[in-house]
Amino acid sequence: MLLFIILCCVLAIHASEEGKAVQNPTVRSSSGEFLGIYNVTRRGRSFEAYRGIRYAEPPVKELRFQPPVPILRYEKPVDATKNGPACPQPSSPGYYVDEDCLTINVYSPVKAERKASLPVIFFIHPGGFYSMTGRSDLFAPDYLLDRDVVVVTINYRLATLGFLSTGDSLAPGNNGLKDQVAALQWVQRNIAAFGGDPHLVTIAGCSSGAVSVMLHMISPMSKGLFHRAISLSGSPVRKTRSPTHLYPLAVRQAELVGCPTNSSSDIVNCLRTVPWRDLGLSLNRFYEFGYDPLTLWSPVVEADFGQERFLPVDPIDAIRERKMHPVPFIISRTKDEFFWKAFTVLKNETLLRRMNENWEDIAPISFMLPRDNSSLATQRLRQEYNLVDLKNDSDTAYNLGRLYVDAIESFPIYRLTKLMSIHSTAPVWSCFFTYIGNNSFYQDPATKKPVGSAHHDDLLYLFYIAYRFPKIGSQGTDADMVDRMIDIWYNFARYGDPNNRGDTPELDIHWPATSPTTRPYLQIDKQLSIHENLFDQFAATWEELYPIQYY
Structure with missing residues (x-):
């Protein structure tokens, strides 16, 4: 009720003095005209929202499986008053999903409050490259817009279509x-009209979005398009080199929808004719063990076939050879990440038995290990994590959960942080999110309470995730965490440095950048604290099993 009253007041403010009907906010850029709506933040600040703007031609028919075709000019005013569709994926009945999904959303403080061009936060949503969306029911800017920033969220093609x-x-x-x-x-062409500074763009992402962020830092296609970067819980630097193709997934997709698999030509030509719903709804049939592997589709190192290549070199080589766009960079992860995946196995007798009896076959699937010559590594990890005899008990749950965390997130992020601390010519900050609040992406089924700092949990204090969680108010420890998190991002977007410069007192500690010799990190909990060398004590085994050259 309070928010409704505030919104009514906001609308009244924007009505004309003559008592005319309330006018929606309108923006005109060199590309065209956009009609938006007014909304309010959690603290009652008015902002403008422009949603569902196509930034590229619909990737359908002959444009399916082709690079995007940017929209440079809008001949008619664009109705940006409501969300566009999510890209094809499994979804609840009635949820708006469509292949014509390449849309962008822009949120900014009302024009009267913008005294100068504002820093831009460009957020790339998570979801393993096969799920989620940038729509406002998942990632609304109601917290970040309490600060003077412009927030952009997007959709991009997922799974086989992307x-x-x-x-x-x-x-x-x-x-x-x-x-x-x-x-x-699109942001570079248009964001100034929405109050944003095209020379002050921070790209940020979580999970697959975090992988994307780092890849933009080394892609020749992305040079000059951003100026700071934030990666939460994701790294493209894994145990071995990136793949150069995903042909087995192409074959699997063809099999699932009844296409021939004799050649790549047969596969692609047939998949181009398959209804997008059939492609999107086939996701769950790609998993090999429960809901593992967590990663299915991934970026590839592209061979040169005359196309413009997004990723022409392996990320490890690109960083080590300094073939990147060095910008100030925050690398973060949560403490418990995917610990809950252990419960999926242990509470299912069939999965538990299969993992116990076929460890050498299942471990590479579940822990995303290289599958060739994997016997030595899988047996070593089973010993190191005390998983010789898996049982549905608390000790096994802890140890198996820790292996999921370390294999999927801890080691890849450790490796990325170490490489960047050595080779980036711009500062790099390391962060460890350990706070457990009132809600979580994993809650105990019996108590309905959070039991860890799970994957995505840091996003709860940056975005209003309306499809699942209540909006956080202005009082309490969760509210304090929102203030702390958005101020880190606000400072970083403004200055390329997350530390307090006098107007963000919630950040009451100096956070030093990392270095090749000592890697300090900020631990975010009810209090902030500085520590050193995150994951170092566990890294030796992983480095021995999957060595790389850091220099």
Whole structure:
């Protein structure tokens, strides 16, 4: 009721003195005219919202499996008053999903309150490159817009529609990432009209969005399109080199929808004719063990077939050889990440038995390990994590959960942080989110209470995630965490440095950048604290099993 009253007041403010009907906010850029709506933040601040703007032509029919075609000019005023569709994926009945999904959303303080161009936060949503969306029911800016920033969220093509890669000219791969580039280019052309500074763009992402962020830092297609970067719980630097194609996934997709698999030409030509719903709804049939592997589609290192390549070199080589766009960079992870995946196995007798009896086959699937010559590594990890005899008990749950966390997130992020601390010529900050609040993406089924700081939990204090969680108010420890998190992002977006400069007193500690010799990190909990060398004590085993050259 309070928010309704505030919104009514906001609308009244924007009505004319003559008592005319309330006018929606309108923006005119060099590309066209956009009609938005007014909304309010959690603290009652008015902002403008422009949602569902197409930034590229619909990727349908002959444009399916092709790079995006940017929209440079809108001939008619664009109705940006409501969300566009999510890209194809499994969803609840009635949820708005469509293949014509390449849309961008822009949120900014009302024009009267913008005294100068504002820093821009460009957020790339998570979801494993096969799920989620930038729509406002998942990632609304109601917290961040209490500060003077412009927030941008986007959709990009997912799964087969965005990442089909046959390793040849028919489907070189990475179209979902090229969509992101097209959206960043749209920002450069248009964001000034919405109050944003095109020379002060921070790209931020979580999970697959975090992987995307780092890849933009090394992609020749993204050069000059952003100026700071934030990666939450994701790294493209894993245990071995990135793939050059995803041909087995292309074959699997063809099999699932009844297409021939004799050649890449047969696969691509047939998949181009398959209804998008059939492609989107086939996701759950890609898993090999429960809901593992967590990662299915991924970015690939593109061979040169005459196309513009998003990723022409392996990320490890790019960082080590300094073939990147060095910008100030925050690398973060949560403490418990995917610990809850252990419960999926232990509470299912069939999965528990399969993992126990076929460890060498299942471990590479569940823990995203290289599958060739994996016996030595899988047995070593089973010993190191005390998982010789898996049981549905608390000790096994802890140890198995820790292996999920370390394999999927801790080690890849450790490796990325170490490489960047050595080779980036711009400062890098490391962060460890350990706070457990009133809600979580994993809650105990019996108590309905959070039991860890799970994957995505840091996003709860940056975005209003309306589809699942209540809006956080202005009082309490969760509210304090919102203030702390948005001020870190606000400072970083303004200055390229997350530390307090006098107007963000919630940040009452100096957070030093990392270095090759000592890697300090900020631990975010009810209090902020500084520690050093996150994950170092566990890294030796992983480095021995999957060595790389850091220099």
